[in-house]
Amino acid sequence: LAKTTQPISMDSYEGQEVNITCSHNNIATNDYITWYQQFPSQGPRFIIQGYKTKVTNEVASLFIPADRKSSTLSLPRVSLSDTAVYYCLVATTSGTYKYIFGTGTRLKVLA
Amino acid sequence: DARVTQTPRHKVTEMGQEVTMRCQPILGHNTVFWYRQTMMQGLELLAYFRNRAPLDDSGMPKDRFSAEMPDATLATLKIQPSEPRDSAVYFCASGFIGEQYFGPGTRLTVT
Numbered sequence: 001l002a003k004t005t006q007p008i009s010m011d012s013y014e015g016q017e018v019n020i021t022c023s024h025n026n027i028a029t030n031d032y033i034t035w036y037q038q039f040p041s042q043g044p045r046f047i048i049q050g051y052k053t054k055v056t057n058e059v060a061s062l063f064i065p066a067d068r069k070s071s072t073l074s075l076p077r078v079s080l081s082d083t084a085v086y087y088c089l090v091a092t093t094s095g096t097y098k099y100i101f102g103t104g105t106r107l108k109v110l111a
Numbered sequence: 112d113a114r115v116t117q118t119p120r121h122k123v124t125e126m127g128q129e130v131t132m133r134c135q136p137i138l139g140h141n142t143v144f145w146y147r148q149t150m151m152q153g154l155e156l157l158a159y160f161r162n163r164a165p166l167d168d169s170g171m172p173k174d175r176f177s178a179e180m181p182d183a184t185l186a187t188l189k190i191q192p193s194e195p196r197d198s199a200v201y202f203c204a205s206g207f208i209g210e211q212y213f214g215p216g217t218r219l220t221v222t
Contacts, residue, residue: 042216044202101156103153
C-alpha cells in the first residue's frame with residue numbers, strides 16, 4: 001500500500017500561491033492521487049484527482065511528475081477561507097480498493 | 112445539489128449500549144465508505160461497499176462493529192456494545208475511485 005507523507009503545517013498570506021507536496025514512494029501502476037480539503041467540524045471535501053502530468057480545475061492544479069512518487073497541489077491566490085487541512089490520498093484499484101489518508105497538511109492563511 | 116446525509120449528527124450514549132448510525136449516499140454512486148476520525152488516529156477507513164456488496168471491512172473491530180447496506184439508499188454502521196474508545200466522528204462517503212463525497216458526520220460520545 002502506498003503510504004503518503006505531507007508537511008504537517010504551512011503558513012501563507014492572502015493572495016499568494018500555495019504548493020503542498022505529498023510523497024507516495026510506493027505508488028502502484030493502478031493508483032490514483034486525490035486531494036481533499038477539510039474544515040473544522042465538516043467532512044473532507046474532494047478537490048482534485050489525477051493519474052499523471054497535470055490536472056487543473058476551477059479550484060486547484062495537481063502536478064504529478066513522470067515517476068509519480070510525489071504530487072503537488074497548487075492553490076492559486078489563496079484567501080483566508082482556504083485555511084483548512086489538506087489531505088493527499090492514494091487510491092488503489094488493484095484488487096479491492098484501498099484508501100489511506102495521510103496525516104494532512106494544516107494550511108493557515110494570514111491576512 | 113446532491114449530498115450525503117447522515118443521522119444522527121450527534122449521539123451521546125453510555126458504555127455498553129448499542130449505537131446505530133445511518134447514511135444516505137448520493138444516488139448513482141456505486142461505492143459507499145465508512146470512516147472514523149479522531150485527533151490521535153486521524154481518518155481511518157472502517158469499511159466500504161461497492162454496488163451494495165461489502166468489499167473490505169478490515170478496518171473495523173469485528174467483534175463489536177458491523178456495517179450493512181440493505182438497499183441503495185441506506186448504509187448503516189452499528190456498534191454493539193459501545194465503549195469509550197469508540198468516541199469519534201464517524202463519516203460516511205459515497206463516490207467512485209478516489210473521488211469521494213463525505214457526509215457531515217456523526218459525532219459519537221460514549222461515556
